[in-house]
Amino acid sequence: MAGFDLVMFDLDGTLVETAPEILDAVNDALRRFGLPEVNQQQVDDWIGHGTLELLVKALAQVTGVEAAVVRSSALLGQILPVYNLAYNARCGTRSHLYPQVLETLVALRERGVKLAVVTNKEGRYTQVVLDVHGLTSLFDLVISGDTFPTKKPDPAGVAHALAQFGVAPGRALFVGDSSIDAATARAAQVPVWLLPYGYNMGQNVQSCAPDRVIADISVLLDA
Numbered sequence: 349m350a351g352f353d354l355v356m357f358d359l360d361g362t363l364v365e366t367a368p369e370i371l372d373a374v375n376d377a378l379r380r381f382g383l384p385e386v387n388q389q390q391v392d393d394w395i396g397h398g399t400l401e402l403l404v405k406a407l408a409q410v411t412g413v414e415a416a417v418v419r420s421s422a423l424l425g426q427i428l429p430v431y432n433l434a435y436n437a438r439c440g441t442r443s444h445l446y447p448q449v450l451e452t453l454v455a456l457r458e459r460g461v462k463l464a465v466v467t468n469k470e471g472r473y474t475q476v477v478l479d480v481h482g483l484t485s486l487f488d489l490v491i492s493g494d495t496f497p498t499k500k501p502d503p504a505g506v507a508h509a510l511a512q513f514g515v516a517p518g519r520a521l522f523v524g525d526s527s528i529d530a531a532t533a534r535a536a537q538v539p540v541w542l543l544p545y546g547y548n549m550g551q552n553v554q555s556c557a558p559d560r561v562i563a564d565i566s567v568l569l570d571a
């Protein structure tokens with residue numbers, strides 16, 4: 349690829365459609381605690397700040413307690429291990445790679461482009477998603493939401509990837525699906541392309557003013 353030496357990808361909504369099985373895992377956990385279920389639309393709109401934060405939002409919704417209070421509640425501590433088990437059991441059951449993902453990643457690697465994942469998903473969930481979809485060996489670097497003290501839109505993960513591979517921001521690209529990804533890339537002065545099919549909290553990706561909106565990631569092969 350002439351234009352980029354490093355491409356950083358968001359995970360949920362960019363490489364893998366994960367929302368259906370996240371919904372299943374959340375509802376598995378809620379049911380175990382006798383709580384009402386949430387729906388797919390809610391889960392789609394809560395994706396972006398991490399899988400743990402999504403559980404916090406779900407608990408806030410079904411209990412009527414503010415998210416800030418849920419975050420430090422005993423209930424969260426009790427439900428979290430159940431949710432982790434449920435997520436592990438559900439992972440791969442209703443998630444799938446978006447079209448062209450595998451082929452494009454393989455082709456980029458063959459061209460010598462460095463590939464990274466920069467996701468807000470916590471590492472333990474990131475790993476199962478990458479493993480179950482056969483993606484782990486395709487990435488030179490994986491940065492999860494809990495890798496550093498801050499997560500996207502803080503540019504620390506992107507800055508780390510640039511430094512690790514010695515790539516200038518203008519020779520890198522961030523590919524994502526949300527305003528969080530756009531803000532992260534901008535903060536690191538890296539160009540950003542967005543996909544329209546992911547999770548952007550109900551907003552059109554054009555409103556994030558990306559450098560490009562692309563139909564699928566195979567467009568990278570012509571860049």
Ligand SMILES: O=C(O)COP(=O)(O)O
Nearest residue numbers: 359360396397398467468
């Ligand atoms: O898990 C999330 O909420 C977000 O994950 P993403 O950063 O890969 O979109």
